[in-house]
Amino acid sequence: MIKSVDIFLILLALAIFSWGIHKRIRLWHIGRKENRSDKMWHRIKSFLVDGIAHRRILQDLYPGVIHLLIFLGFIVPFTVIVTTQFIFTLPIALARLISLILDIIALAAIVSLILAIYRRYITRPSRLDNRTDDLLSLILILLIVLTGIILEGLRISVIGKDVQTWAPVGNTLAALINITGLDNNAKGLLSMIIFRVHFFLVLGIIAYIPYTKLFHIISSPINMIFRSLSPKGTLSYLNLEDEEAETFGVAKIEEFTWKQLMDLDACTRCGRCQDHCPAYLTEKPLSPKKIIDDLKNHMHIRAPQILDARIKGTDPEEVSPLINSVIAEDILWACTTCRSCIDHCPVFVEHVDKILDMRRYQVLMESKFPEELTAAFRGLEKNSNPWGLGYDARADWAGEMDVPIMSETGEKEIDCLFFVGCIRSYDDRNKKVAVAMTKILNHLGIKFAILGTEEGCCGDPARRVGNEYLYQILAQTNIEAFNRYNIKMILTTCPHCYNTLKNEYPQLGFSCEVVHHSVFIQENIRNGRLKLNHALAKKLTFHDPCYLGRYSGIYEPPREVLTSIPAIDLREMKRSRIDSLCCGAGGGWMWMDEKIGKRMNIQRLEDALTVNPEWIATACPFCVTMFDDAIKDKNMEKDLKIWDIAELVEQAMFGMK
Numbered sequence: 001m002i003k004s005v006d007i008f009l010i011l012l013a014l015a016i017f018s019w020g021i022h023k024r025i026r027l028w029h030i031g032r033k034e035n036r037s038d039k040m041w042h043r044i045k046s047f048l049v050d051g052i053a054h055r056r057i058l059q060d061l062y063p064g065v066i067h068l069l070i071f072l073g074f075i076v077p078f079t080v081i082v083t084t085q086f087i088f089t090l091p092i093a094l095a096r097l098i099s100l101i102l103d104i105i106a107l108a109a110i111v112s113l114i115l116a117i118y119r120r121y122i123t124r125p126s127r128l129d130n131r132t133d134d135l136l137s138l139i140l141i142l143l144i145v146l147t148g149i150i151l152e153g154l155r156i157s158v159i160g161k162d163v164q165t166w167a168p169v170g171n172t173l174a175a176l177i178n179i180t181g182l183d184n185n186a187k188g189l190l191s192m193i194i195f196r197v198h199f200f201l202v203l204g205i206i207a208y209i210p211y212t213k214l215f216h217i218i219s220s221p222i223n224m225i226f227r228s229l230s231p232k233g234t235l236s237y238l239n240l241e242d243e244e245a246e247t248f249g250v251a252k253i254e255e256f257t258w259k260q261l262m263d264l265d266a267c268t269r270c271g272r273c274q275d276h277c278p279a280y281l282t283e284k285p286l287s288p289k290k291i292i293d294d295l296k297n298h299m300h301i302r303a304p305q306i307l308d309a310r311i312k313g314t315d316p317e318e319v320s321p322l323i324n325s326v327i328a329e330d331i332l333w334a335c336t337t338c339r340s341c342i343d344h345c346p347v348f349v350e351h352v353d354k355i356l357d358m359r360r361y362q363v364l365m366e367s368k369f370p371e372e373l374t375a376a377f378r379g380l381e382k383n384s385n386p387w388g389l390g391y392d393a394r395a396d397w398a399g400e401m402d403v404p405i406m407s408e409t410g411e412k413e414i415d416c417l418f419f420v421g422c423i424r425s426y427d428d429r430n431k432k433v434a435v436a437m438t439k440i441l442n443h444l445g446i447k448f449a450i451l452g453t454e455e456g457c458c459g460d461p462a463r464r465v466g467n468e469y470l471y472q473i474l475a476q477t478n479i480e481a482f483n484r485y486n487i488k489m490i491l492t493t494c495p496h497c498y499n500t501l502k503n504e505y506p507q508l509g510f511s512c513e514v515v516h517h518s519v520f521i522q523e524n525i526r527n528g529r530l531k532l533n534h535a536l537a538k539k540l541t542f543h544d545p546c547y548l549g550r551y552s553g554i555y556e557p558p559r560e561v562l563t564s565i566p567a568i569d570l571r572e573m574k575r576s577r578i579d580s581l582c583c584g585a586g587g588g589w590m591w592m593d594e595k596i597g598k599r600m601n602i603q604r605l606e607d608a609l610t611v612n613p614e615w616i617a618t619a620c621p622f623c624v625t626m627f628d629d630a631i632k633d634k635n636m637e638k639d640l641k642i643w644d645i646a647e648l649v650e651q652a653m654f655g656m657k
Contacts, residue, residue, distance in 0.1 A: 006199065013203040020210025021218060024265060027303040034257035036226040047224045050348075056224075057346040059578075060272055063119065064346075066112045073109020073145055077102060100166040106149045107169050113142040127271025127289070133212040140205050147198035153177055154191045158184050216268045220347040223266035226259055227348035232339065233499035233551040235356060237507040238468045249361030249466065251321040253295065253302050256354065261303075263349045264296035273341035273351060278582040278604075279334040283597025286334035288341035288351045291327060295354070298326045323362060330596070332358055333370055336589050337464050338546040338582035359466030373465055376591040380470055384456035384477070385422040386591055395452040397424065397431035403438055405452040406485050415447045416515070417487045419501065421494040422457050423621035429628055430621045436650040437493055437517055443653065444529055448491070454481045460496040463504070465588035472508065475500075479510040489513040491520055493646060495547035495554075495620045496586075502552075516548065518619045521649055522557040525564045532652035535567035541613040542570065543604065543627070544580035545620035558619045558645050565652040571611040581607055585622035601626035602633065616642045 050056035054071070058064035080098060117138050120128055153173025177187065209215055238248055250256055273288035274280050280287050302319065309316035323329060332355060341351040362368045379388030395405065397420070406417070418441065424434040441448050456477050463471035482490075490512060492498050502514035524530040542562060548554045555577045562570050575581045584600025594600065605627060608616050616627055627642040 009203055013207045016207040017210060020207075020215075024210055024215060024219070026307065027299060028258045028261040028265070030254040030303045030306045031256050031258035031261040032254075034259050036228075036259050039229055042229065043225045043227070046227070047221060050346075051221050051224045056348075059344065059346070063116075063270070066116050066119070069105075069108045069112035070116065070141065072105050073112070074141070076105050077148065096166040099170075100168075103149075103152075103167040103169045106145055106152075109145050110142065110149070113138055113145070117142075125271070127275050129269065129271075131213070133214075137208075137212060137214050140201060140208070144198065144201045144205065147194050147201065149173065151191060151194055151198060154187055154194070158187050158191070213268070216266060216347070219262065219266040220268065223262055223347050223349070226262065228350060231499075231503040232342075232553075233503045233547065234507070235353065235463060235504065238360065240469055240472060247361065248364045248468065249359070250354070250357040251323070251361045251365065252319070253299050253322065253326075254306055255361075256357065260350070260354055260357075261299060263354075264292055264299055266347045267292045267296065267345075267349050268347065269293060270346065272344045272346065273349070276340040276344045276579065278336060278338055278340065278584065278600050281581070282584075282594075282600050282603050284334040284594075285328065285330045285596065291331065291351060291355070292349060294326050295322070298322070321361070323358060323368075327358065329362075329368075332362070333588075333592075334596075335587050336546070336582045336584060336600070337587035339550040340546070340579075340582065343550050343578055356464065356466060360468055361466075363466035364469060369465060369467075370588075370592050372592045373588060376461060376588075377467060377470060380457055380462055380474060384474060385426060386457070386461050387422075387426060389426050391453045394420075394425050394455060395450060397426075397434050398438065398450075399435075401435065401438055404449040406449045406481075407452065407454060409449050413447075414449050416489040416491045417482075417485070418448050418450050419458075419490050419492045419497055420450055420455060421492060421497045421621065422461075423625065424493060425455070427621065427625060430624055430644075433493055433621065433624065433644040433646050436644070436646040437491075439650055440521065440530070440646060440653070441491075444524060451481055456481075458494075458497045458500040459504075460500045461588060461591070463500070464586065475505060475508050479505060479508060482510060482512070487512055489515065491515050491517060493517040493619070493621065493644065495545045495552060496622065499547050499551050516552070516554060516557075516619070517646055518548070518554060518558040518561060521561050521645065525561060530649070530653070532565050532649065534652050534655045536565050536648065536652055537567040537569075538614045539569045539571060539612060540615040540617055541573055541608050541611050542576070543573070543583065543608065543616060543618040543623055544577055545618060545623050546580070546582050546586055548619055549580055550578060558617070561645050561649060562617060565648060568648075571613060573607050573611055575607055583620075583623045583626035585626045590622055590625070599630070599633075601630040605630040605634065614640065615648075616640065617645055617648060618642065619645050 054064060054068045057067055080102060117135070119125070120130060120134060120138075124130075149169060150173065152167060152170040154177060156167065156170050156174035157177040182190070205214070209217060239245070240248065247255070253261070267289070269289060271289050274290075277286065277288050306316045319325070323332060335352065335355045337352050337356070339352055342349070345351075359369075375388070376386040379386050382388055383391050385394075395403070406414075418437070420434050424430045457474050458478065459471035459474035462468075462474060490501055492501065492514065493516070495516065498514055498516045505511065521530065525532065540562065542559060544555060548558075559570065562568055573580075581604050582600060583604050584594065589600075618624060618627065621644075624642055624644055631637060631640050631642060
């Protein structure tokens with residue numbers, strides 16, 4: 001049925017397709033260079049598992065299955081058609097199996113396409129925004145599959161029983177066609193017409209792909225391959241001593257990297273990021289999906305201007321910075337950096353990095369940031385803690401416990417340095433956790449010490465709001481102390497400290513073993529050194545801290561610790577593990593006031609109350625503070641308690657307080 005003119009049409013469609021792909025990829029070239037070509041086998045393996053096998057997409061099961069079946073309805077027939085151009089004769093058994101698989105997949109694809117249209121336009125989840133090309137793309141694919149399966153039915157109707165074909169759907173259609181009484185000549189003419197329609201639809205969609213949402217067929221797999229393989233909590237390093245750098249951070253679209261710009265084209269607008277964003281869910285102006293979409297729209301306007309100027313050898317026309325022209329300040333600062341958007345994105349779009357790069361510009365170049373951060377910056381600069389409390393009070397939490405301090409011990413070798421952190425050192429509620437952890441270490445006979453007045457803030461509060469300069473000063477001061485005492489292992493009870501010390505200090509030349517106390521306690525329960533003999537007969541739920549769970553992948557150790565305590569009734573919230581909702585303290589919000597929408601810690605407390613707990617447990621000082629405030633706000637101090645897991649272990653070891 002292919003005519004000579006069809007060869008020209010095929011080449012024309014491919015030319016339009018190729019030109020469109022070239023134009024889209026060309027836009028990414030305005031971005032800065034970034035190396036994403038390392039560990040290529042690992043990248044390809046990830047693409048095969050998360051992309052082709054749909055592991056990542058199937059995290060949201062219903063739309064994930066729909067997408068998988070539509071994907072199979074495209075990729076399997078395409079593969080078979082291409083393959084059979086080179087293999088003209090197949091064994092009968094194999095031909096039957098292939099025909100059966102194609103039949104089932106075609107039917108499943110048709111059902112899935114109808115369900116996709118129904119979901120998008122009838123049930124209409126709030127996270128979906130419908131545009132013309134969404135419907136057009138679905139209808140085009142549906143028509144291609146329908147015309148293909150009708151052609152199969154007509155073929156079987158004409159030739160009768162085919163020993164090489166097992167096609168229940170095709171046979172059913174053939175039977176229906178035979179009922180019409182059409183003769184073979186009429187069927188042949190109808191086949192020719194439907195084939196031409198099918199053929200032109202296929203050519204049309206090939207040419208259509210680069211110019212519409214269907215471009216994600218190309219961009220999303222590439223984005224999966226070139227996703228970040230660095231530890232999740234690692235932000236890009238800023239060389240503040242680079243004399244050639246005119247600015248730091250991102251103010252213009254071309255100051256993002258090429259990979260960050262690819263992200264914008266890879267986004268499918270599925271809205272999963274929005275559905276799991278704590279800021280969006282508590283009525284803040286931030287929608288991760290909208291940030292990506294707004295930046296994408298701006299890129300498609302601005303990038304051609306920059307490319308044209310480069311061709312002409314001139315400077316592009318100046319435009320306003322992204323903030324307040326493309327992204328509003330309230331949106332930029334609403335992010336808690338919880339990473340839920342990234343971990344739920346099926347194609348690995350990296351939202352948080354873009355937000356923090358824009359914050360960096362605002363803070364470092366414009367000195368624009370929420371007013372409440374002024375006091376936190378001043379405190380960090382003066383006394384290396386966000387409250388500005390005195391250095392000399394940093395070890396006061398220890399009281400009369402005789403906790404060894406590195407500068408006073410005279411010990412050349414210790415088992416670990418206990419990095420207490422700012423909140424555990426200065427906040428009255430969290431000091432109790434530092435005391436509990438110290439008792440556990442003493443009970444185990446661990447040779448440890450603290451830095452005392454030599455310990456400073458790890459720098460996370462400064463870095464997560466864009467103050468890279470202050471972060472690097474704080475980090476370098478700590479690194480000097482670590483090197484002075486030849487520290488080999490650090491124990492911390494704060495996931496923010498854990499992430500910063502473990503994943504970000506190596507950028508500044510320091511690395512050692514860093515252990516979070518949930519893992520440390522778990523290991524010592526497993527090896528029998530920690531005996532939890534006292535029952536705590538309480539209904540309890542565990543809140544996953546963002547920087548412990550999504551950032552560090554530590555979900556099971558704290559749960560194993562809790563279930564090792566006799567009589568504990570552990571109840572899981574609906575939003576737990578990767579779906580855990582942020583307490584609202586990350587990204588600088590520990591030191592800012594929520595003035596828009598519902599407070600995040602109140603929302604998270606309400607999540608916990610759905611399982612009717614007597615106690616809430618967590619493993620992060622930020623989370624302890626936020627839950628403590630929420631419990632007080634609801635006047636529930638007598639009915640509900642928030643504990644760090646170290647405090648519960650202490651009680652299970654020595655008896656309830």
